[in-house]
Amino acid sequence: MSKYLISIIGPTAIGKTALSIKLAQHFNTEIISADSRQFFKEMQIGTAAPTQAELAQAKHHFIHHKSVQDQYNVGAFERDALLCLDELFKNHNIVIMVGGSGLYVDAVTKGLDDFPDVDESIRKTLNQDLETKGLEHLQKQLEMLDPKSYGTIAIDNPHRVIRALEICIGTGKPYSSYLNKKNTNRPFKTITIGLHAERAIIYDRINQRVDMMVEEGLIDEVKALLPYQHLNALNTVGYKELFNYFSGAWTLDFAISEIKKNSRRFAKRQLTWFKKQEEAIWFDYLTPVDAIIKKVHSTINAEN
Template sequence: MGPTASGKTDLAIELCDKLGCEIISVDSALIYKGMDIGTAKPSIEEQQKAPHQLIDILDPAQSYSVAEFRRDALEAMDKITSRGNIPLLVGGTMMYYKALIDGLSPLPESDRNVRAKLEKQAKEQGWRALHAWLKDLDPQSAARIHPNDPQRLIRALEVYLLTNRTMTDLLGIKTLPIPYDIKQFCIAPSDRKVLHQRIASRFNMMMTSGFREEVEKLRARGDLHLDLPSVRCVGYRQMWQHLDGEFTVQEMQEKAIAATRQLAKRQLTWLRGWENIHSLDTFGKDNLNKVKTLGNIQP
C-alpha cells in the first residue's frame, strides 16, 4: 500500500523478480483501457517483467464496484496460490483493500430512478426535511450524516427504499473476511515535501509524454463525460475541464497537482489508522529484505 507516487510499482516488480510473487493491481484508475499516461500505469516493459492482473479490464464508459473488485481479486488470488506463488496486492485504493480484508455489507447497487426522486424531493422540501425523515427511519445513520451532506444522505435513504432495511442494519452484516494469512506493508517517503515533489515531477513528465493527447482521444469518442468515474480520476478531470475552456494550461496543471496531493493526503490518513502494517521508506536500501523477513516469505 502507499500514497500515489511513493514507489509501489518499483518495489513490487523487484519482489516479483526475487520472491515468486504475482501482482494484482489495487487501483481504481488502472482498470480502464486507454487511460495509461494519466494513471501512471506500469509500462509495457514493466508489465513484461511482472504481469499485473486487474489492469485494463474495463472500458472508460463502464463502472466498477468495490464488490466486483473483491470478487475479481479473490479469484485472481486463488489462481496464483494454486500455482504455488504469492499474490502481491499493489495499489493505493484503500477502500478496495478494506473491502477485501474485512468483507462487505450487502448494500444494494445504486438506482438512478430512486436517486432522481430523492433529489426532486430535496429540491421541493429541502435537505433538512430529508434528514429529518432519515432520523425517523435510521437515527444512527442520521447522527453520522450531516444535513448538508447530500450524497451520503441520499445514499442512506436510497438503501432503505430499495431494501426496506436501514443502512445501520445492513452495515452490521459482513461477508466472510479474506481467507488468507496476510502481511501488510506501506511504502512512502519519510518527508511529505519529498512526496509533493515526486507528485509534481510525475505530472510534468505525464504532460511531456502525451497526457493531453490521451485525454483528447477519450473526448473524441463522444460517449464519455465528467460524471463518469473514469473521467473523474485525478488529472483527467482537470485536463478535461481545461479542454472545455474552463482553465488555462497553467491553472490545469496547478489544480491537477493539488488534487493529486489531496489524494495522497487521504491515502496517508487511511494508512495512519491501519492495523498490523509495516512501514517502508521509499528510499530505503533494504526494503526487499524487510518484506521478505517481516512477511516470512520463502523465495
C-alpha cells in the same frame, strides 16, 4: 506453508509499482493491481499505470482489463480478485497486491462492509441536487453529516459522495459508522507493507510526476477521451481538469496546477485511509528493497 498476500499500500507517487515488481521477482510470483483508475485501458498516462517495460518484468492482473465504457465497481473487483487469487495460489505460496485505492484493497483483504437498504428516492434526490446545485453542495452536506467520511473518501467523485450521503440520510447514522465492521475470513494471510515519506517529499514527487505525464502526452490522451467525459471512470484527477481546459473554462497552465493540487489532496486522503491499517509494516520510501524482503521473510517464518 500458509498462502500469503503481500499488500503494498501508500500514497500516490511513493514508489509502490517499483517495489511490487521487485518483490514479485524475488518471490517468483505475480501481481494483482488494486488501483481502480488503472483498470481502464484508455487511461494509461494520467493514472501512472505500469509501463510496457514494467509489465514485462512481472505478470500483472487487473491492469487495462476494462474500458471506460464498462460498468465496474468494487463489488465486481472483490469477486474477480478472489477468483484470480484462488488460481494464483495453486502455483504460488505468495502473491503481491499493489494499489492506492483503499476501498479496493480492503475489499480483497477484509471483505466489503454491509450497508442497510435505503429508500431509492434518496439517491434520486441527491442526483438531482448534483445536477442543479453542484458537487460542492453535496460535499458540504457530507462534511456536516459525516466529517470522518468527508476526510477519507474520494470527495471529488460524485458517486462516492452520493453513496455516503444516501446512507447518512437513509439511516440517520454516519456512513463511516458502518465501515470496518465486517471480519471476513480469507483462505490466505495478508502482510501489509506501507511506504511513507515526509509530506513535502510526497507533494514534490507528485508535482514532478504530473510534469512528466504532460511531457509523455497526457493532454493528447485526455483529448481523445472528450467524447466520453460524461462517464464516471473519467471523473477523476488528471482528466476532469483538462476537460475544463478543452471546454475553454480554464487555461492549460491553470488546469495543470489544479491536477497537482487535486493529486496532493488525493494523497492526503490516501494517507488518512491507510494510517488506519494497524497491521501495516511501514517503511521509508528510500528503504532498500533487501531490507523489506528480509522483513517479509521473518514475518512469514515467525508464523510457520
